[in-house]
Amino acid sequence: xxxxxxxxxxxxxxxxxxxxxxxxxxxxxxxxxxxxxxxxxxxxxxxxxxxxxxxxxxxxxxxxxxxxxxxxxxxxxxxxxxxxxxxxxxxxxxxxxxxxxxxxxxxxxxxxxxxxxxxxxxxxxxxxxxxxxxxxxxxxxxxxxxxxxxxxxxxxxxxxxxxxxxxxxxxxxxxxxxxxxxxxxxxxxxxxxxxxxxxxxxxxxxxxxxxxxxxxxxxxxxxxxxxxxxxxxxxxxxxxxxxxxxxxxxxxxxxxxxxxxxxxxxxxxxxxxxxxxxxxxxxxxxxxxxxxxxxxxxxxxxxxxxxxxxxxxxxxxxxxxxxxxxxxxxxxxxxxxxxxxxxxxxxxxxxxxxxxxxxxxxxxxxxxxxxxxxxxxxxxxxxxxxxxxxxxxxxxxxxxxxxxxxxxxxxxxxxxxxxxxxxxxxxxxxxxxxxxxxxxxxxxxxxx
Amino acid sequence: xxxxxxxxxxxxxxxxxxxxxxxxxxxxxxxxxxxxxxxxxxxxxxxxxxxxxxxxxxxxxxxxxxxxxxxxxxxxxxxxxxxxxxxxxxxxxxxxxxxxxxxxxxxxxxxxxxxxxxxxxxxxxxxxxxxxxxxxxxxxxxxxxxxxxxxxxxxxxxxxxxxxxxxxxxxxxxxxxxxxxxxxxxxxxxxxxxxxxxxxxxxxxxxxxxxxxxxxxxxxxxxxxxxxxxxxxxxxxxxxxxxxxxxxxxxxxxxxxxxxxxxxxxxxxxxxxxxxxxxxxxxxxxxxxxxxxxxxxxxxxxxxxxxxxxxxxxxxxxxxxxxxxxxxxxxxxxxxxxxxxxxxxxxxxxxxxxxxxxxxxxxxxxxxxxxxxxxxxxxxxxxxxxxxxxxxxxxxxxx
Numbered sequence: 001x002x003x004x005x006x007x008x009x010x011x012x013x014x015x016x017x018x019x020x021x022x023x024x025x026x027x028x029x030x031x032x033x034x035x036x037x038x039x040x041x042x043x044x045x046x047x048x049x050x051x052x053x054x055x056x057x058x059x060x061x062x063x064x065x066x067x068x069x070x071x072x073x074x075x076x077x078x079x080x081x082x083x084x085x086x087x088x089x090x091x092x093x094x095x096x097x098x099x100x101x102x103x104x105x106x107x108x109x110x111x112x113x114x115x116x117x118x119x120x121x122x123x124x125x126x127x128x129x130x131x132x133x134x135x136x137x138x139x140x141x142x143x144x145x146x147x148x149x150x151x152x153x154x155x156x157x158x159x160x161x162x163x164x165x166x167x168x169x170x171x172x173x174x175x176x177x178x179x180x181x182x183x184x185x186x187x188x189x190x191x192x193x194x195x196x197x198x199x200x201x202x203x204x205x206x207x208x209x210x211x212x213x214x215x216x217x218x219x220x221x222x223x224x225x226x227x228x229x230x231x232x233x234x235x236x237x238x239x240x241x242x243x244x245x246x247x248x249x250x251x252x253x254x255x256x257x258x259x260x261x262x263x264x265x266x267x268x269x270x271x272x273x274x275x276x277x278x279x280x281x282x283x284x285x286x287x288x289x290x291x292x293x294x295x296x297x298x299x300x301x302x303x304x305x306x307x308x309x310x311x312x313x314x315x316x317x318x319x320x321x322x323x324x325x326x327x328x329x330x331x332x333x334x335x336x337x338x339x340x341x342x343x344x345x346x347x348x349x350x351x352x353x354x355x356x357x358x359x360x361x362x363x364x365x366x367x368x369x370x371x372x373x374x375x376x377x378x379x380x381x382x383x384x385x386x387x388x389x390x391x392x393x394x395x396x397x398x399x400x401x402x403x404x405x406x407x408x409x410x411x412x413x414x415x416x417x418x419x420x421x422x423x424x425x426x427x428x429x430x431x432x433x434x435x436x437x438x439x440x441x442x443x444x445x446x447x448x
Numbered sequence: 449x450x451x452x453x454x455x456x457x458x459x460x461x462x463x464x465x466x467x468x469x470x471x472x473x474x475x476x477x478x479x480x481x482x483x484x485x486x487x488x489x490x491x492x493x494x495x496x497x498x499x500x501x502x503x504x505x506x507x508x509x510x511x512x513x514x515x516x517x518x519x520x521x522x523x524x525x526x527x528x529x530x531x532x533x534x535x536x537x538x539x540x541x542x543x544x545x546x547x548x549x550x551x552x553x554x555x556x557x558x559x560x561x562x563x564x565x566x567x568x569x570x571x572x573x574x575x576x577x578x579x580x581x582x583x584x585x586x587x588x589x590x591x592x593x594x595x596x597x598x599x600x601x602x603x604x605x606x607x608x609x610x611x612x613x614x615x616x617x618x619x620x621x622x623x624x625x626x627x628x629x630x631x632x633x634x635x636x637x638x639x640x641x642x643x644x645x646x647x648x649x650x651x652x653x654x655x656x657x658x659x660x661x662x663x664x665x666x667x668x669x670x671x672x673x674x675x676x677x678x679x680x681x682x683x684x685x686x687x688x689x690x691x692x693x694x695x696x697x698x699x700x701x702x703x704x705x706x707x708x709x710x711x712x713x714x715x716x717x718x719x720x721x722x723x724x725x726x727x728x729x730x731x732x733x734x735x736x737x738x739x740x741x742x743x744x745x746x747x748x749x750x751x752x753x754x755x756x757x758x759x760x761x762x763x764x765x766x767x768x769x770x771x772x773x774x775x776x777x778x779x780x781x782x783x784x785x786x787x788x789x790x791x792x793x794x795x796x797x798x799x800x801x802x803x804x805x806x807x808x809x810x811x812x813x814x815x816x817x818x819x820x821x822x823x824x825x826x827x828x829x830x831x832x833x834x835x836x837x838x839x840x841x842x843x844x845x846x847x
Contacts, residue, residue: 029570029571029572029573030571030572030573032570032571036570036571039569039571039573039574040571040573040574043571043573043574043577044573046577047573047577269475270475270478270479270482271479272479272482272483273478273479273482276482276486283821283825285828286824286825286827286828286829287785287821287824287825287828288785288786288788288789288799288824290788290789290791290799291788291799291803291817291820291821291824294799294803294804294807294817294820295817295821298807298813298817299813299814299817301500302496302497302500302501302813302814303493303496303497304496305496305499306496306499306500306503379587382589383588383589383590383591384589386589386591386592387591387789389591389792390591390789390791390792397589397591397592397595400592401595401599404599413599413600413604414600417592417595417596417599417600420592421588421592421596424587424588424589424592425584425587425588428586428587428588429583429587432587
C-alpha cells in the first residue's frame with residue numbers, strides 16, 4: 001500500500017538521458033545535408049573574416065596614444081603596420097563625449113547627480129527593503145528637482161529651495177531606511193517609534209510624531225541648503241552622453257504616466273474624451289519624430305505669449321515627452337486589451353469605482369503583460385534621442401560627429417562612430433536583457 | 449450595512465449635492481470640462497499665434513507656395529532649378545521621400561524574410577549569425593548607422609577618375625552612383641499595355657483553374673503557365689514593335705560623367721542604412737510568424753500525405769502570413785517615417801528640402817509644418833487602410 005508508486009514498483013524505467021557526442025552534435029547541427037555543409041563553410045568564413053578584420057583594425061594595429069591623426073599614421077608606419085584604429089582621438093575626446101561643453105571644473109556635479117540617482121534607486125532592487133512604491137514615486141517626482149538644480153545651478157527661488165530640501169530629506173530617509181532594513185529587517189518608522197519610546201501611543205499619535213520629526217528634518221535641511229550655491233551653467237553647455245541621458249530620462253519618466261492617461265482616455269466610455277485622446281495619439285504616431293522636433297523649435301515660440309521665451313532644450317524635451325507618451329499609450333492599450341473582460345466585471349461587482357478598478361485590479365495585471373513592450377519603447381526612446389543632434393543640440397551623436405571637424409583629428413570618422421555604437425549597444429542590450437529577466441521573474445500568470 | 453449606506457447616494461436622493469454621484473451627470477460634467485479645456489487651449493494658442501505673427505510682421509496663408517524659391521537641390525526626379533515655386537519644391541521633396549522609401553521597402557522586405565528564415569535554420573552557425581545580425585543592428589540607433597554609411601562609406605569612395613565600375617555601365621564614386629538611364633521609344637507604351645493584359649489573363653486562368661479543380665478535381669499548372677504569360681507576352685510585343693527601348697549609359701567626359709542617371713551618396717547611405725535596420729525588425733516578425741503556426745499543422749499535413757514542399761506552400765506560409773503581414777505593413781510605415789532622417793546627411797527629402805530649407809528661406813512656419821505633417825499623415829492613414837482591408841480578408845472565419 002505505498003502511497004506513491006515509484007519506478008521499482010511499476011517496473012517502468014525513466015527515459016534514458018540522450019547522450020550526444022561532440023561529433024554527432026556537429027553532424028546534426030552543422031553538416032546534416034550537403035547545403036548545410038556549404039552554409040557552414042560560408043558562415044565560418046564570414047565569422048573569420050569579420051573577427052580578424054575587426055581584431056587587426058581595433059587592437060593589433062591600433063594606436064592608443066598620439067597627439068593627432070597624422071601622428072597615428074606615422075606610428076603605424078614606424079611599426080611597419082597598415083593603418084589601424086586611432087583610438088587616441090577617442091580617448092582625447094572622451095570628456096567631450098560624456099559631458100559635452102560642460103565647464104570642466106563643474107563635472108563633479110554631473111557625477112554626483114548620477115551617483116545620487118543610483119543610491120536613490122538601489123533599494124528598489126534590494127529584496128529586504130519595504131516601501132518600494134514610495135521610493136519609486138519619489139525618484140520620479142523629487143529627484144528631477146535635485147538633479148535639475150545640481151546640473152543648472154545658479155540662484156534658486158523659494159519653490160526650488162523647498163523641492164531641493166524635500167529631495168534631500170527623502171534621499172536621506174531612504175538611505176537610512178534601507179540600511180536599517182538590511183541590518184535589522186525593520187522599517188525606519190518602526191525603529192524610530194520604538195527608539196523614541198512612542199510604542200505606547202495610539203497609531204494616529206505615532207504618525208503625527210513622525211510627521212513632526214520629518215518637518216523638523218526638513219527645516220534643518222532648508223536652513224542648511226540656503227547657505228550654499230553652485231555656479232550657474234547655461235543649458236547651451238550641456239552635451240554629450242549626459243544630455244542624451246537627461247532627455248531620454250525625462251522622456252521615460254513622463255512617457256509612462258502620460259501614456260497611461262492617454263490610453264485610459266482612448267478606452268474611455270465618454271465620447272469627447274475618447275475622440276480627443278484618439279486624435280492626439282494618431283496624429284503624433286503618424287508623423288516622424290524629426291518633424292515633431294522641427295515643429296517644436298519653429299512653432300512653440302509662436303504659440304506662447306509674447307515675451308515668454310522657452311529655451312530650445314525645454315522645447316525639445318516637451319516634444320520628446322508628447323511623442324513618446326503617444327507611443328506608450330498604444331503599448332498600454334494593448335496591455336489593457338489583454339485583460340479579460342471578467343476582471344473588469346468582477347471589479348464592478350465588488351463595487352469598486354473606476355479609479356479603484358483601474359488602480360487595484362486592471363493596471364497591476366496589465367503592466368506585467370506590458371513589460372517587454374514598455375522596455376522596448378524605452379529602448380526606442382533612448383535611440384531616438386540621437387535625433388536632437390539634427391536640430392542643433394550637442395548630444396552624444398553630435399559630439400561623435402564633431403571629432404572629424406576638430407583640426408588635429410580631421411577626418412577621424414570610424415573610431416568615434418564605433419565607440420558610440422558600442423556604448424548604445426551596451427545600454428540598449430542590457431535594458432532588453434533586463435526586461436527578459438523581469439518577464440520571467442514576474443511571469444505574468446502565464447506560466448501557471 | 450455599510451454597502452447599503454454607500455450605495456444610497458448613487459440614486460441621487462441623498463441631499464443637495466447627491467446628483468453629483470449620478471453617473472450620467474458625472475459623465476456629462478467630465479466631458480464638458482474636457483471639451484472646455486481643449487477649446488480654451490485652441491483659442492489660447494490661436495490668439496497667441498496671431499498676435500505673435502502681427503508683432504513680427506509675418507504674413508500667413510498658402511500664397512507663398514506660388515512664389516519662387518531661391519535655392520537649388522542636388523537631386524530631383526522631376527526637372528527643377530532654382531527659381532521654381534515652393535509648390536514644386538514640395539513635390540520634389542515628396543517624390544524624393546517616396547523614391548528612397550519604396551526602394552528601401554523592397555530591399556528590407558527581401559532581406560528581412562531571408563534573415564528571418566535563417567534565424568530558424570537547422571544549421572546552428574547560420575542561426576547564430578542571423579541572431580547576431582538582428583541583435584547588433586537593433587540595438588544601435590538608426591541615425592548613427594545612417595551617419596556611419598554616409599561619412600564612413602559613401603563619402604569616402606574614390607574620386608570620379610578612379611570610379612569603381614560595375615560591368616563598365618555603372619560607376620560608383622564620391623559623387624554617387626552613375627547608372628544607365630532607360631530611354632523609352634515612341635511605341636514603348638504597347639509593352640506596358642501587354643504587361644497589364646498579361647496580369648488580367650493570369651488572374652483569369654487562376655480563376656478558371658480553381659473552378660475546374662473544384663468541379664473535376666483535376667489540377668492545372670497555374671504557376672508555370674502564368675509565369676510564361678508574364679514573361680513572353682510583353683517580350684513578344686516589345687520585339688514586334690521593334691524594341692523601342694535604349695539605354696543612356698554614363699560616359700566619363702573630363703571631370704565628370706555625362707548621361708545616365710545619378711544617385712547621390714546621401715541617397716545610397718540612407719537606402720542601405722534603412723534597408724539593413726528595418727530588415728532586423730522584420731526578421732523578428734517573420735520568425736515569430738513562422739513559429740506561430742503550430743507543429744500540429746505540419747504533422748497533420750504530412751499525415752495527409754502532403755510532401756514537405758507542398759506543406760510549406762499550402763499549409764505553413766498562408767497561416768504564417770496572417771501573423772507576418774501586419775508587422776510587415778507597419779514596418780513599411782516606419783521606413784517611410786525614418787526616411788526623414790535624411791536631413792542629417794543632406795539628402796533632399798521632404799523634411800530636408802521643405803521643412804528645413806524652404807522654411808528657413810520663406811519663414812511660413814505654420815503652413816510648412818502643417819503641409820509636411822499632413823503628407824506623413826496621409827501616407828500613414830492610407831497604409832493603415834490597406835492593413836485593415838487585409839486583416840478583414842484573412843481573419844479566421846470562426847463558425
